[in-house]
Amino acid sequence: MAEQRTVTVAPPEEEEEEEEEEFRSRIVQLLASARWCQLRSPIRWHSALPSASQG
Secondary structure, rough: OOOOOOOOOOOOOOHHHHHHHHHHHHHHHHHHHHHHHHOOOOHHHHHHHHHHHOO
């Protein structure tokens, strides 16, 4: 099988920055949704903690 190499040309810095911003906003959304789940189901999160904190 012949070896195929795809040459990727780096986009201009402006596009790269935009992509990074999009990536950051996605992470923020993920963190927010995770936080929301944590607030929605506190019982599950508290049960993960050591029993000493309950009493």
